[in-house]
Amino acid sequence: MAAVAEERQTTRRNPLLRELGSWSSSLKCGAAITLLIVLAAVFAPWIAPYDPNAQDFEALLMPPGWPHLFGTDSLGRDIFSRVLYGARIDLVIGFFTTYVPMTYGVVLGAYAGYKGGWFDAVLMRIIDVAMAFPFLVLIIVILAILGPGIQNIYISVFILAWTMYARLARAEMLVERTKDYMTAVKVLGFPQRRIILRHGLPNVINSSIVFSASDFVLNILLVSGLSFLGLGVQPPLPEWGAMIAEGRDFIRDAWWMATMPGFAILATGVGLALIGDGLAQRLGERHHTTV
Amino acid sequence: MQIFRYIVARCLHAVPVLLGVTIVVFLSIHLVPGDPIRIMMHGRIADSEVAKIYHDLGMDRPILLQYVVFLKNALVGDLGMSLIQKAPVAVLVVEKLWPTLMLLAFSTALSILIAVPLSLLAAFRRNTWLDTAIRLGSIFGFAMPSYWIGLLLMLFFGLLLGWLPISGLGDTPLDQLRHLFMPSLTIAFFLAPILLQSLRSAMLDVLTSEHIEVARAKGLSEWRILIKHVLRNAMIPVITVLAVNISWLLSGAVVVEYVFGLPGLGSLLVRSVGYRDYPLIQGLAFVFGVLVVIVNLLADLSYMLIDRRVLRS
Numbered sequence: 001m002a003a004v005a006e007e008r009q010t011t012r013r014n015p016l017l018r019e020l021g022s023w024s025s026s027l028k029c030g031a032a033i034t035l036l037i038v039l040a041a042v043f044a045p046w047i048a049p050y051d052p053n054a055q056d057f058e059a060l061l062m063p064p065g066w067p068h069l070f071g072t073d074s075l076g077r078d079i080f081s082r083v084l085y086g087a088r089i090d091l092v093i094g095f096f097t098t099y100v101p102m103t104y105g106v107v108l109g110a111y112a113g114y115k116g117g118w119f120d121a122v123l124m125r126i127i128d129v130a131m132a133f134p135f136l137v138l139i140i141v142i143l144a145i146l147g148p149g150i151q152n153i154y155i156s157v158f159i160l161a162w163t164m165y166a167r168l169a170r171a172e173m174l175v176e177r178t179k180d181y182m183t184a185v186k187v188l189g190f191p192q193r194r195i196i197l198r199h200g201l202p203n204v205i206n207s208s209i210v211f212s213a214s215d216f217v218l219n220i221l222l223v224s225g226l227s228f229l230g231l232g233v234q235p236p237l238p239e240w241g242a243m244i245a246e247g248r249d250f251i252r253d254a255w256w257m258a259t260m261p262g263f264a265i266l267a268t269g270v271g272l273a274l275i276g277d278g279l280a281q282r283l284g285e286r287h288h289t290t291v
Numbered sequence: 292m293q294i295f296r297y298i299v300a301r302c303l304h305a306v307p308v309l310l311g312v313t314i315v316v317f318l319s320i321h322l323v324p325g326d327p328i329r330i331m332m333h334g335r336i337a338d339s340e341v342a343k344i345y346h347d348l349g350m351d352r353p354i355l356l357q358y359v360v361f362l363k364n365a366l367v368g369d370l371g372m373s374l375i376q377k378a379p380v381a382v383l384v385v386e387k388l389w390p391t392l393m394l395l396a397f398s399t400a401l402s403i404l405i406a407v408p409l410s411l412l413a414a415f416r417r418n419t420w421l422d423t424a425i426r427l428g429s430i431f432g433f434a435m436p437s438y439w440i441g442l443l444l445m446l447f448f449g450l451l452l453g454w455l456p457i458s459g460l461g462d463t464p465l466d467q468l469r470h471l472f473m474p475s476l477t478i479a480f481f482l483a484p485i486l487l488q489s490l491r492s493a494m495l496d497v498l499t500s501e502h503i504e505v506a507r508a509k510g511l512s513e514w515r516i517l518i519k520h521v522l523r524n525a526m527i528p529v530i531t532v533l534a535v536n537i538s539w540l541l542s543g544a545v546v547v548e549y550v551f552g553l554p555g556l557g558s559l560l561v562r563s564v565g566y567r568d569y570p571l572i573q574g575l576a577f578v579f580g581v582l583v584v585i586v587n588l589l590a591d592l593s594y595m596l597i598d599r600r601v602l603r604s
Contacts, residue, residue: 129311136542137560137579144564144572145323214433221436225546228438229561244439251446262439269434277430 027278033271037264041087050078052085052238061254071256073246079256082238083264089239090268093150094220097157098212105165106201106208112166113173113204114196120170127163135160136222140231148231153223164215165208172204206283213276217269224265240265294595301591305584312580317361319576320569321354331374331567344374348570370574375566380574384556388578390460391555394544397471398478399533405483407529410490411517414498425491429484437543441477441550448473458552474551478543485539486532493528497521526597534590538583 023031040047049067056076064071070079112120130138142156176182177200185195224241226232233239235246240261247258320327328341345351348371349360364370370380413425449457461470497503498521506516533540545557552558556575563571 125307125311128308129315131538132308132312132583133315133576133580134538134541134545134583136545137576140545140560140564141319141572141576144567144569145319148564217434221434224436225438228436229546229549231564241436241438244436244442248442251442252450255446258439258442262436262443265436265439266431266434270430273430273434277426 024278024281026274027282030271030274030276030278033267034275037087037268037271038091040084041091044081044084044088048078048081048084050081052082053077053236061250061257063254064256064260070260071254073243073257074250074254079243079260082243083240083261086238086240086243086261086264087268089233089237090220090224090265093153093223093233094216094268097154097161097219097223098216101158101161102165102208102212102215105162106169106205107197108162109166109169109171110173110196110200110204113170114177114192114200123166124170127167130160130163136225139222139226140229143226143231148226148234150233153226153232157219157222161215161219164211168207168211169204172207173200176200176203210276210280210283213272213279217272217276220265220268220272297595298592301588304591305588308584309581312577312584313362313365314358316573316577316580317358320350320573323569327567327569328374331569347372365577370577371570373563373568373571373574375563375568376571380571383559383571384574384578387554387556387559390553391544391548391557393467394471394474394478394548394553394555395540397468398475398482398540398544401475401479402482402486403529405479406486406490407522409483410487410494410525411521413487413491414494417495425487429487432480432484435480437477437481438546438550440480441474441547444473444477445551460553470553474547474553477547477550478540481543482536482540485536486529489528489532490525493525494521497524523597527594530590530593530597534587537586541579541582 020028049069054077056072056078058076059068059072060076061074062068062072062076068078068080070083073079073082108123112123133141138160139153139156142159143152146152146155181199182195185199190199223232224239224244227234227239227241228245230245233242235242243261244258247254247256247261250257323330326341328344329336342351349357352360368381370384372378373380373383376383409425413422416422445457448455455473456470457473459470461467503516503520506520511519541557544555545560547553548555548557549561556578560572560575560579563575
């Protein structure tokens with residue numbers, strides 16, 4: 001009795017450690033990198049040695065060194081501080097552009113896969129057409145209609161990005177629908193909403209979760225890319241892509257201006273992609289990086 | 292006969308998608324909040340002039356009629372007039388089509404050249420340090436912003452070493468290839484990793500399948516097995532992955548063209564958004580959509596050449 005109780009206690013005591021122990025090395029590395037960047041974003045005001053927008057005309061285009069770790073830009077602003085504050089902008093935009101469309105994309109896809117019929121047919125045609133355009137081209141067209149800026153990037157991504165999740169969830173639902181437990185809940189007379197949301201959804205969401213890690217990376221690349229083209233976050237906000245665009249004009253004389261923010265994007269992307277890699281192994285999914 | 296039926300079925304499949312593309316492109320200008328012409332001209336235009344432009348564009352007619360006219364014109368290659376450049380959109384687009392197509396072809400070829408040998412290595416030496424290194428490398432390639440890596444290549448090969456031109460497109464074919472090398476390499480940085488991942492798992496599937504065992508039992512050399520049996524069967528995933536990612540590839544091309552100042556469709560799109568030249572934006576979106584549909588169709592048809600079994604399904 002005592003032994004059993006003790007064993008129970010040890011398993012109870014370290015659920016977090018046990019969970020961590022079961023993670024693959026790519027999941028661990030990815031989580032560590034991502035956590036570091038999230039902490040840097042959260043504590044940016046305490047870590048950053050300078051105000052990200054403070055201009056110092058005594059220290060224009062200083063190369064990386066001390067006291068400016070990543071150097072200064074053409075207005076004498078400290079690039080290290082700007083990169084830190086940039087994490088706040090890019091991570092938040094990346095998060096919302098990934099997980100908001102995922103929420104309704106998965107539900108729509110699961111519903112279409114379960115119900116079939118005209119709803120499914122119409123939804124699939126809409127998705128086919130949306131996917132016939134290069135994603136960035138459609139976003140640019142919508143931004144041309146609504147005008148550039150971060151608010152309109154949100155709107156355009158929310159209009160388009162759910163399609164991939166709907167497709168993934170629908171494909172999984174088509175398989176799940178025929179399984180015994182689905183028949184069981186149907187026979188039990190559960191309402192459709194409950195069948196799809198409580199019983200179907202947990203079983204069709206894995207592929208979307210795995211894809212969302214890659215999608216997070218793609219969305220950060222997309223938003224920073226749009227800012228680089230001048231269609232997204234506008235200067236003087238310290239967004240990474242906008243900073244690279246500013247550095248482009250000084251690439252001959254001050255390579256660090258464009259280079260340093262790029263490393264921040266690269267580190268964030270690698271962290272998230274490693275998480276995606278680890279989740280794919282863990283949840284038994286094939287890796288989805290395709291769009 | 293089967294081949295003919297397969298081709299027709301595939302083509303028919305593309306028709307509703309193409310129609311959808313025309314609807315989206317057509318509607319886009321009608322979704323501009325407020326008055327698109329006034330927005331374009333920044334309000335510095337008289338009422339009568341606005342009315343005249345609308346009349347010239349046919350935008351004062353019922354919307355369904357407008358769509359039918361738009362469709363009819365698009366079928367004969369008439370995509371309207373650019374309001375800023377005062378030239379037919381079709382002419383402007385065709386001018387820029389060639390550099391973009393060359394960029395796509397060159398970067399695809401480069402990506403295949405990088406991805407195929409590396410994925411073979413990774414599959415043959417699976418779960419060794421080499422496999423891990425290749426996988427890690429592809430994660431880095433995937434996470435790098437293309438405009439950033441483009442700038443770094445420009446800085447290193449163009450400005451520091453002075454080996455390659457950093458912008459524009461040359462005149463002679465050889466010079467054009469020189470100009471296209473860095474942009475294509477930039478695209479390969481994100482396209483090769485995507486190819487690599489799917490190819491590796493496809494090759495693993497093939498390597499563990501029975502016909503490879505049989506080939507080994509027959510005493511064929513590893514080299515012959517590789518070329519005749521593994522690579523041939525891995526061709527289908529290469530084409531599928533390339534086709535699925537064509538829209539991704541085109542998105543990347545837009546940014547890369549802008550970075551390297553290549554006079555292609557992408558840089559034209561970015562520039563016309565700045566001017567809010569709506570007919571030109573519409574025309575470009577249409578061409579991009581058609582390109583994706585055509586590439587997918589070509590991919591479907593090429594399966595037929597590699598593997599006759601698709602005809603039966």
